[in-house]
Amino acid sequence: MNMTTLRDLHDLPLPELLYRAQTVHRLHNDPNKVQLCTLLNIKSGGCPEDCAYCPQSARYNTGIDAEKLMPLDGVIAAAQKAKAGGSTRFCMGAAWRQVRDNNDFDRVLDMVRAVKKFDLEVCCTLGMVTQDQANRLAEAGITAYNHNLDTGRSYYDNVISTRQYDDRINTLDAVRAAGIQVCCGGIIGMGESIEHRLEMLAELAAMDPHPESVPVNALVPVQGTPLQDQHPVDPIEMVRMIATTRITLPTTRVRLSAGRQQMSESTQALCFIAGANSIFTGEKLLTTPNPSHDADHALLHKLGMEAMHAA
Ligand code: SAM
Numbered sequence: 209m210n211m212t213t214l215r216d217l218h219d220l221p222l223p224e225l226l227y228r229a230q231t232v233h234r235l236h237n238d239p240n241k242v243q244l245c246t247l248l249n250i251k252s253g254g255c256p257e258d259c260a261y262c263p264q265s266a267r268y269n270t271g272i273d274a275e276k277l278m279p280l281d282g283v284i285a286a287a288q289k290a291k292a293g294g295s296t297r298f299c300m301g302a303a304w305r306q307v308r309d310n311n312d313f314d315r316v317l318d319m320v321r322a323v324k325k326f327d328l329e330v331c332c333t334l335g336m337v338t339q340d341q342a343n344r345l346a347e348a349g350i351t352a353y354n355h356n357l358d359t360g361r362s363y364y365d366n367v368i369s370t371r372q373y374d375d376r377i378n379t380l381d382a383v384r385a386a387g388i389q390v391c392c393g394g395i396i397g398m399g400e401s402i403e404h405r406l407e408m409l410a411e412l413a414a415m416d417p418h419p420e421s422v423p424v425n426a427l428v429p430v431q432g433t434p435l436q437d438q439h440p441v442d443p444i445e446m447v448r449m450i451a452t453t454r455i456t457l458p459t460t461r462v463r464l465s466a467g468r469q470q471m472s473e474s475t476q477a478l479c480f481i482a483g484a485n486s487i488f489t490g491e492k493l494l495t496t497p498n499p500s501h502d503a504d505h506a507l508l509h510k511l512g513m514e515a516m517h518a519a
Pocket residue numbers: 261262263264301302303304305333334335336354355356358393394395425426427428429430466467494
């Protein structure tokens with residue numbers, strides 16, 4: 209789909225856009241179900257990168273301290289709790305620029321093997337990986353690897369200077385070549401234009417096969433980061449982005465990710481109608497607040513929707 213077509217789609221009258229998104233959604237997915245995912249920050253803070261949105265960059269004073277890699281038993285306890293709470297996917301994040309071939313990586317591989325035993329989908333987001341590292345993650349049984357493009361290529365330099373767009377693409381290629389599912393999306397609300405957002409979407413849509421999973425994050429402005437004073441994302445812009453993503457990537461799991469704590473229930477409901485079919489549950493994302501497990505179950509109940517069961 210070219211940029212003009214994407215823009216025409218994105219700017220349709222909202223009822224028409226939502227109708228089209230629901231139509232595509234129903235052809236490929238159960239429109240009343242959302243996957244519950246749990247995030248765990250296995251290595252918080254102290255990251256050398258300068259991603260302007262990120263509270264875990266060592267360059268900004270955000271009150272997040274650099275910690276060591278979490279012990280395996282903590283991960284196992286969190287996975288057990290996630291499973292009991294109805295999550296079918298468990299995502300471990302580390303504030304690293306890239307994976308290194310050291311003892312910490314061996315320990316992450318042990319974590320992947322341990323979480324896998326709970327019959328959960330296992331995802332990791334650890335920064336850049338080489339082909340060999342991706343292969344080792346695949347051998348350990350990882351389901352998916354998250355590595356976001358974050359924004360359109362032509363806006364990227366406004367957000368991150370310590371690595372290039374093509375570095376991201378190289379990691380994604382290694383993940384795909386290792387036979388791991390690709391989880392790749394971005395953030396809206398960083399001062400970018402609609403064109404920049406759609407530029408990112410066009411990049412995702414050009415991947416063959418499409419990423420199995422696309423997180424759409426609304427920027428959570430964190431005090432101390434260069435983006436601390438950004439205006440909140442307009443809720444209807446979030447809905448339009450989700451709907452356009454759903455129509456463009458019909459079978460992909462579209463994840464309504466960061467920013468839900470700042471969103472009304474009605475906005476979240478519109479995002480589900482627009483085709484979002486996954487959320488992160490639990491009171492914390494990596495470092496920022498997220499709706500509680502109880503709040504999410506109450507919302508799904510109110511909407512007559514259900515959590516997805518394990519496949
Ligand atoms: N260090 C790894 C990396 O950058 O790939 C993994 C962790 S990183 C925190 C994962 C993703 O979270 C980022 O690519 C970004 O899209 C998202 N993210 C981080 N901070 C955010 C914020 N304040 N608001 C919304 N999304 C954010």
